[in-house]
Amino acid sequence: MNIPFNRPWISGLEVAYITEVLQSGHLSGNGAKTKACQEILKEITGCESALLTQSCTAALEMAALVTGIGEGDEVIMPSYTFVSTANAFLLRGAIPVFVDIRPDTLNIDENQVESAITEKTKAIVPVHYAGVPCDMGRILEVAKSYNLLVISDAAQAIGSSYEGSDVSSIGDFSTLSFHxxxxxxxxxxxxxxxxxxxxxxxANVVWEKGTNRKAFFEGIVDKYTWIDLGSSYLPSEITATILLSQLKFREFILKERFKIWNFYHSYFQVLEEDGILRRPIIPDNCLHNAHMYYILLDVKKFERGEFLDKLRALGIHAVFHYLPLHNSPAGLKYGRSVGQLKNTIKASYSLVRLPLWIGLSDSEVTYICKKVDETLRSMQK
Ligand SMILES: Cc1ncc(COP(=O)(O)O)c(C=O)c1O
Structure with missing residues (x-):
């Protein structure tokens, strides 16, 4: 057995789609394929407007630029997240303010956000960890009473919903990743x-290098010129066409990922009952997107590094995830944190992500489950 942690899924349409783009004479961004993707994203999420970018990192940087968040402003976010969540605002001179996560969903603790607010606070950045939505009801309530922007880092949350609405349609902005x-x-x-x-x-001006090119293409102005800050955020039509070929299979992708997620979840129920691990918790008012399957180990009973090494020796590539940002070298230098962030630290020590990708066979998933079970039981102190 040699089971990688991730293997990108290919729809099979890519080569034909790329050939079509190559023959079209339009390889740069903002062409027909980009527009088609943006329309699908609007349809799936119910957002008002969508702009493709080269990464979720770029989308977060755009959000920081577009909102004019700048020098000395504060932006509240979880410490348990990817570096781009913080860097995007730091690049504008703003200060990331880190708060703890909830022990159940590992999402930002909505009840700690208020205590992090100062007169410099401009925005809250909820991160929907593992594609499980944050408590957007409470977050919007706090944002409204302090007049703050809500910029969701939905890198992992395409297709997830909160109280019946796609989570990306909630708040002022959301950013997606197609890594x-x-x-x-x-x-x-x-x-x-x-x-x-x-x-x-x-946003359209920032997207197009700070120019009013969109207005030019729409015939609103007769030449386009530099009018604001901006950069080159557009992906090429080749990237957009690969994305389009995947978006067309979004229901299939979701179904296949859920098969694996559900298998893990039912298999590990007994291990949870036996106090060996904790499984993900999905709040009743949320639908997730089977982005990730993780388990949480009791660090008093298990040494995670040893467990990962044992799995690796059995041909299973499981991994840990984020290191907290608040106590990282850059976090200490540029950020501020509120409270002890105990849940963040605990998650960073105890979480193990298991392989979850389309093409992982039933026998491979069963093998992973059995080996996780046997290994943890044999390691139990
Ligand atoms: C929460 C979160 N935000 C942002 C990113 C950055 O995404 P990208 O690689 O598309 O820039 C990631 C990447 O995994 C992420 O997990």
Missing amino acids: ETKNISSGEGGALLINNLDFAER
Whole structure:
């Protein structure tokens, strides 16, 4: 057995689609394929406007630029997240303010957000960990009473919903990732989804290097010129066409991922009952997207590094995930944290992500489950 942690899924349409793009004479961004993807993203998520980017990192950076978040402003986010969540705002001179996560979903603790607010706070950045939505009801309530923006890092959450609405349609902005480890992928890729239309025009300008090129193409101005800050965020039509070929299979992708997620979840019920591990918890008012299957180990009973090594020796490539940002070298230098962040630290020591990708066979998933079971039982102190 040699089971990788991830293997990107290929729809089979890619080669024909890329050939079509190559023959079309339009390889740069913002062509027919980009527009088709953006329309599908609007349809899936219910967001008001969508712009493809080269990554979720780029989409977060765009959100920071478009909203004018700058020097000395504060942005509240979980410490248990990817570096891009913080870097995007830090690049504008803002200060990331880290709060703890909830022990159940590992999402930002909505009840700690208020205590992190100061007169410099401009935005809250919820991260929907493992594609499980944050408590957006409470987050929106806090944002409204302090007049803050909500910029969701939905890198992992395409297709997830909160109280019946796609989670990306909630708040002012959401950012998606199409990195090869995500449910839908173009290798590298992302999108900025805009729900607050006050920012839509500026977002288009920032997207097009700070020019009013969109207005030019729409015949509103007779030449385009530099009018604002901006950069080159557009992916090429080749990237967009790979994304399009995957978006067309979004229901199939979801179904296949859920088969594996559900198998893990039912198999590990007994291990949870035996106090060996803890399984993911999905709140009743949320639908997730089977992005990730993780288990949480009791660190008093198990040494995670040893467990990962044992799995690796059995041909199973399981991995840990984020190191907290608040106590990282850059976090200590540039950020501020609120409270002890005990749940963040605990998750960073105890979480193990298991392989979950389309093409993982029933026998491989069964093998992983059995080996996790046997290994943990044999290691139990
Ligand atoms: C929560 C979160 N935000 C942002 C990113 C960055 O995504 P990308 O690789 O598309 O820039 C990731 C990547 O995994 C992520 O997990």
